[in-house]
Amino acid sequence: MSIYQHLPALQVVVPMLIAPLVVLMRGRGLAWAMATATSMMAFIIAVSLTNIVLETGAVSYAMGSWQAPYGIELRVTAFSALLLLIVTAASTITLLFGKQSIDSQLEEHRQPMFYAAWLLVLAGLVGIVVAGDAFNIFVFMEVSSLASYILIAAGPNRKAMPSVFKYLIMGTIGATFYLIGVGLIYMMTGTLNLADMEVRLQEVQDIKPIIVAAGFITVGLALKAAVFPLHVWLPNSYTYAPHMVTAFFAACATKVSLFVLLRFEFLVFHQNLVEHVGHFSTFLIPLAVIGILLASGVALFESHLKRLLAYSSIAQVGYILLGASMATASGLTAGIIHMFNHALAKGALFFAIACLATQVSSLRLENLGGVARKMPWTMAAFVIGGLSLVGIPGTAGFISKWLLISAVLEKGTLGIFLVVAVLVSSLMAAVYFWRIVEVAYFGDAPKQSAELHEAPKWMLLGTWFVALANIYYGLNPSLPLLLSNQAAASLLGQLP
């Protein structure tokens, strides 16, 4: 057996098994170096897996050599490959360039455990993405959730603790709802393997438990993905987490839950529940639209920079869902590619905020007057991220907005209404960014601002790396587009 056949397992096992060793690293910076190297290794594995998937199609791996459905199957499709790239790249870039920010927010003796938890989040997230078994998804969801609580609890503000407690409660409710749903499906089909479920559900006559299961799984995962109105844990968690953790999570954490949600909706339920597509769309389109508009509205009046962007993240989850709830190839492609593009935009924005935070004492808007004059590079990267989020042509965000609008327009009259909603919310995004830009570029400096300097070079480099990626993938979106197209096709594969 060549090493290539083991890649799906190695993708999870490498970060997972190195995590405990990181706990033991005591030397200065050693834990960071080890975590970064591991994360890079995970990224390289993700890139090779993507290549394999693009060449040969989906890859399957039997854990312990036990064939599914008796053993646990790992399954890497084009959709998983895209998510693997997002997760591992987000982790690697934030770790590689974020050391100074983490050092400034966390005492040195607590860092080994922090980096171990970071690798466990990484292992948990990729574990969910490659899993082909419903219960295995639950186990890795818990690994990633528990480790996420640790990372957020590392935030220096005391408000981090109540925020993470709320996240823990809501996250556990979400996971337990998911577990109830999986239990009901297992009760009616006798299997836990996702592909097998799809087949065996066709023979189930008593459909009510399955409908309830669909409801519980949808609600549980929507909680984890911070879909409006189940988003209440997100703003504070993102606000009070260490800046680099926010950048990492904003880029990928909720998207992994959305990934599982879409997989269940389209692969397991759509084929088997009559009119499930209809229910799915009628429930989710309004939620997505209200979520987009309300969250953008809150962001308009928010003055804490991180919380503002956290609300914007909730709106973006709405975009992804809106695309998916069209249940058409073009809609799904738009939703899926927005996962990638939003990760780029939010990554750049939160990275720039971490740069700002190395200099300013508070991230409230009133404290940032004229900051762009002292930190031109940071703010320029911030502006690029903002333009991408608003969806200006030439940035990655434009690609997904464009695809989304053209997908929505296929829906006739409803489509026009939805386009208006998308445009209005983009306008709102433009307004809340303008508020920040106005203050940062034209505002009066607060009194103590004499000591402001540009952010550390190394962090700036990371910020610009992500910011330029926004432009690169705005001009040349072929890779994410290819993967999203394949993902959408595979999700809809068996629909008539």
Add this chain to the structure above:
Amino acid sequence: MVTLFAVFLLTLLVLTAIAVVQTKNLFVAVMLMGIFSLLMATVFFILDAADVALTEAAVGAGISTMLFLATLALTGEHEKPSKKGPWISGLVVAITSLILIDATFEQPYLGDPMAPVQQHVAPWYLEMTPELMDFPNVVTAVLASFRGYDTLGEVFVVLTACIGVLFILSAGPGAPNPKSPRIPTAPSVGLRHHLIPRVVGKLLIPFIVLFGLYVQFHGEYSPGGGFQAGAIIAAGMILYALLEGEKQALKVLPQSVLIGMVVGGAMLYGMVGVVGMLMGGNFLDYSVLSSNPVSGQQIGILIIEIGVGLAVCGALLAIFHAFAARRSVG
């Protein structure tokens, strides 16, 4: 007869749960939770889940109660009356429960041998275990081998919780000073001066540990395995810490040794998987560990169960000590 007994137990279970939620004294609530767990364990036993019953008793009634009590010692035990209107919560709960109850009417009845759950995958496990593993406990076979990857994930959940508790409790005003660790505080002197609990407790500890070791190494033949053994031995050691005081318990098993156990246990499990990979199988394939696949499975399961036991025992003890070492503030 058994059915009626089960109905009685389930009713008692529901009543206990209501009592737990109703009481305003958290200490009472925690004690009732212990009873709730024991009742739950009995129900599991009646439903033929011996392994689960053992775990629920050790973890639910033993470890959880310890953790709650250790927290209550730091936070106080009185719940203030809530000003929140219970109506919205009540409504959400009522709707959810109606949906779930409605679904039960199309579910297979309890014990129906023709239910879909009893078809497909489960009979295969029952049929193949004697052939592939050559030992009687099918639960252990599924846990450690057929779904060994889940169990590996679970060990890492425990590891994560351990890292998390140590990390979160390593800061804040009540954190033990890293320069001069573990100043013994008043409660950590233990029950040294209470003669009867001390004598009885000390007599019990060797038996608890011995029972734990039996559960560990007999898991392939009777209910038990690494998780249960780890939890039981940890409970025995916690009892020791309560009787002799934190300081003495940490002298026997210092925190660094416990962390070593957690890391070592998790790594041991993972390494069995990696060795399987190096020897030409898939990850966590134990069959390739020996020339005979059956004995390969047995060797693999034995080793990973030891890894699980070490990790769970070390993690639970480390978590307990982290709470106990916390100085109470204010």
Add this chain to the structure above:
Amino acid sequence: MEILGLYNYWAYVAVLMIGFYAVIAKSNLIKKLIGLSIFQSAVFLLYITMGKVDGGTAPIIQAGVSDQIFSNPLPQVLILTAIVVGVSTLALGLAIVVRIKESYGTIEEDQIHLLDHKS
């Protein structure tokens, strides 16, 4: 007997909802965690119930005895995992509660809320 066939499932729903109510309606953080434990235990009951077979025994195969009926081992394995996950979450939650008590002096959600908005 027909009615009793579903009694286990009703009991699980009842316990589930009692726990759920405690989690969302109670303001005391420890009470919330207690509720969460009850909530999770109910799911354990769901899984174990569906694995039971009439006249069955625990899935430990005795040598020399054929035609024995065994209950389903798979839900039991899943719940062993879920129990450990539950206690891990609980431990983490309690550690957070300890830190909240230290920095806020209270573990009541509404008071924490007030303190956060004052500052």
